[in-house]
Amino acid sequence: MRQAGNNEIFSIKNRLKRLKRDSNKWALLTLVIIFLIALPVISIGVTLFAGPGETWGHIVDNLLLDYIGNSLFLIFACGFLVLLLGVSTAWFVARFEFPFRRQMEWLLILPLAIPGYIVAYSYAGIFDYGGTLELVFRYVGMEPFRLDVMNRGGLAFVLAVSLFPYVYVSSRAFFLNQANNLLEASEMLGAGEFRTFFKLMLPLARPAIIAGLILVLMEVLNDYGAAKYYGVNTFTVGIFRSWFSLEEPETAVYLSALLIVLVFGLILLEKFQRRKMVFSSNRTNTQKIRRKRLSRRMQWLIFSLVIIPVLLGFIFPVGQLAYWAVLTYERVFNMSFLLLSLQSFWIAFLTALATVFVAVLLIFFSRWSRMESIKNTAKLGVLGYAIPGAVVAIGIMIPMIFLDRWLMGVLDSLFGVQTGLLLTGTLFALIYAYVVRFLAVAYNPIESTALKVSETIPDSSKVLGVGNLKTFFRIEFPLIRTGILSAFILVFIDVLKELPLTLILKPFHVNTLAVKAYEYASDEMVMEAAIPSLFIIVTVMLPVIFLNRLLIK
């Protein structure tokens, strides 16, 4: 195919000419957004050049193997459990009729409402000496039985039962909407239920499953509270330790960089694996799956299997929290607590709006930019999710302060006005950091619904003489509404649960439920942490149930 003229068409001169022609304002705006999102990473990256701190060698000698070993263990153990729980429940709920199936559909999402570290506290409380389990055994007159959950196996279990809904949600969506005709074909070919699932559904659902799994693994690697409490040294624990206990941000940055390499390694590995088998299924096929009715006995068997993760991930921990809450509510619950809840809610709401807004800008600006390279660059926007919250927070503060100092200088010299820090320590800085951290959470659902809309639909709008912006409002926005709404809800949930970043960046007069719960728990008042935790759970539950209805549609 290569012919003469090729060299000329792709000569540097012509490439530059095209670059000039194609660099429209949208490309520029995309780059601006990406820059703002990457700013914390950049400011941290710059410190990488300063070299690691003096304890780096110490960490490599004594701790690094432990960090890597534990983090890898968590990735595999947690990954395995999450797949087991998430995919099996998704398949049961999508494929079979059984008692309380409708209720199970949303009950299975609820574990997402509890922050992982709180689940960790409640399980410690359940299995503790004098813990709930022991009380129950004693009550029924049996010899108390105790299980040590405070180790890395226990950590993997705790994180898995609180995070499996990510995989459940993504694989169920696939089973519900994509699978029906393949399923029927498989049945016609005489394949049994097991064969159909393992040979057909599982490989086909793989991209959907992996998408959920990657979110889970990012959360696992980002976890700080649970790992610290259970005494498991992971990368994130190490980052906090070298930053704060060893006082070496430079070393922490090196560990963060390694962690990021680990995360990207995982993503690339998956991409590489997937490249070997490209599955595409017919997009226009939107026939809903037909549910199978098994015998009554089998139905109850499935019910009892499906309820296990609900019990483990939601009912047991919430039960434990409720018990604690009853013990402590007199001291914890008062008017200022209600105000705090309201504040928490308001911040989450505002952040969710801002994040969705930025995600939409990023996705559509890059689409309008005409340049493939810009479209690929836009995907960098999701990188904040792979970086621990504390690191993002520090990465935001550095440029913010810099900007503040500059602003102060300018205002002082121009107007003689003395101002304090205008941006740092404001809600703006906090929300900015949240947006950086959770952009991926909003980006993915919006992008995937946007991809479901055939490209020719906005194209035909443009050919009819309507510009990009108007096309967005009149055509694309109405068609991707559900994606935007799910994105909004997901970010809202994550912000309500977020901890380390909030701790560092929250302004005076602002407090959140998660911070309150952590304050209690970190001072060994785990029981007192129950009420703020329950408040988070209740606030998150309602949107989660709503989200479920959106996703089923």
Place this chain on the structure above:
Amino acid sequence: MLKIESLSKSFDKGKTYALKNVSFDLEQGDVCAIVGESGSGKTTLARLIAGLETPDAGTIIIDGKVVSSLKKQVPPEKRKVGLVFQEYALFPHLNLFQNVMYGISRQKNKKERAEEVLKLVGLNDIKERYPHQLSGGQQQRVALARALAPNPSLLILDEPFSNLDSMLRMQLRNQIFEIVKNAGVTAIFVTHDTQDALAVADEILILQHGELIQKDAAANLYTKPNSIYVASLFGNTIQLCQEMKSAFQCPLNPDCCHAIRNENLTINSECEFVTHARVLKKTYLGHDTQLLLKLDNGQQLTVLTKDRDVAERIKIGFNSKDVLEFHS
């Protein structure tokens, strides 16, 4: 009206070309067909003209105005090009009337104009319906009405009939091109089907692997294809290889490539070059019968004939005036 000069487009930085060095002109009011197999670059060409893609090299001029070049890219919304997509691309959340109104919302008599084009395609009675409530043919006509409403100076139809069954397709093809011709608009019709192209177009462009290999009036293409590829696009064609030439004992220039159309092969009648053959297999195809022949020199050959009751042994031949000659 439309002038395209050495247009090239590659999606992988020059490793392969979706379109390579394509040039042609169209006059006002022309109806032109772009024919090619899938992957030949015809949809890319349509999208380039509409402004939905940017070319890597070359120029597109519409009505004397440069709309695409190395220096300039007029966005699609400013080109006044109408485009009907293969999958119609109707806005699913708008009803027919709103779909048609969409492109003319800033015009004065927009309601009247929308009703006018809806009447033109015969769908004004059901204008309150939504796209998913329509049949494929109806959706097709809405897409056409929507594209015609803003009075585009150039209308491109990208595989407009490929999603329809053959009866509907013929009906609609004639209807739609009647509408297009009455509207006096310059039209480009992108298709893989030569029948469709021959039926409606004054002029046909053939694309292969992104290159324009022939542009000619419809009638000429059939009689004077410039390559065996083009010839075979327009009907079952038998290449005359050396063995065939010797079987028929015809003294053709051995430096040229020759072919004969199936319909110009005669069975059991007198003509310039003949040979005998045995019928190995007969397959009834309703209108035609397919014969698998073994020529006397051992060559095998598949031909179609209208004659159902051919004998075991037949005489087969053709005349020199029907031989297609290609210089390549």
Place this chain on the structure above:
Amino acid sequence: MKKVLLLVLTVAAFYSCKNDKEQTSTQGNGDQEVNIYTHRHYPSDQKLFKRFEDSTGIKVNVINASADELIQKMKIEGAQSPADVLITVDAGRLTRAKDQDLLQPVKSDVLENIISSHLRDPDDYWFGLTKRARIIVYAKDRVDTTELSTYEDLASDKWNDRILIRSSSNIYNQSLLASLIVHNGEEEAVEWARAVVNNMARQPKGNDRDQVKAVVAGEGDIAVVNTYYIGNMLNSDSEEEVKAAKAVGIFFPNQDGRGAHVNVSGAGVAKHAPNRENAVKFIEFLVSEEAQHVFANSNYEYPVNEAVETSQLLQSWGEFKEDSLPLSRLGEYNKKAVITFDEAGWK
């Protein structure tokens, strides 16, 4: 629809920023205010802040976070930091803040008179507010008190597989090891840490309360914990915790020698404090008898103001001799302690 959302968003964001700006801009105008960065988040503290506000009219603004994070925050904020007072739950962090030039010295007779010299910075950069002792609790049925003696003794073979202690990322453990480094020298401290790791009944995990429970559960025989957690457990809402705390014996180590290791929760005035005077007033208030009484009785800490009696509970544990090592030394060796822990394999 989207436009409306956009509008709401910008207005809201602007409003919230503006709100904050108003609050920060009032700082310079002599409006009575004091900004506290604190690691302490006990209900008793909130009570005290309220009392301070009521009696002085100075508004108290609080940021709660771990001391480490607060120090990083102050460092980055630099001269523009709104912080007036930094409160931590250990002396090591205060020394670090001092070393990183985040605090300023305060000359206050009130503070000097009330707080004994080893509980404050020699250069008056920070002041202890309350004391906690790091003590040993033991299973009454399995440990004879004669077996117990000193921290150093924890390294002896008789404790093999019997010691429960939390992770080395905990600041109280870091302080304890720092004190051992000061007293016995680095080499011995390393040996000690190695031996204790060997003697551990299990890998370090959980908090101090969990160590106590593990003793009662029989996982180990002795645990090293902070006094005030025992106080809190004895007054817990959970019967089981109370039972557990009652089941263990309390032992103050090194009573024949230098005394039990104590640490303080303390405060210092930020270097760039916009409300310096209020900050000093605030710290003075915290060591006043009124405030110290609250500390002593609601949070089971030992007051630094000797005029104030310790709580009934603490009194019931008896008087004890405390290590009079100047706490400022702990900060110097904190990092060394962390590295030593890592090298000893103390998780």
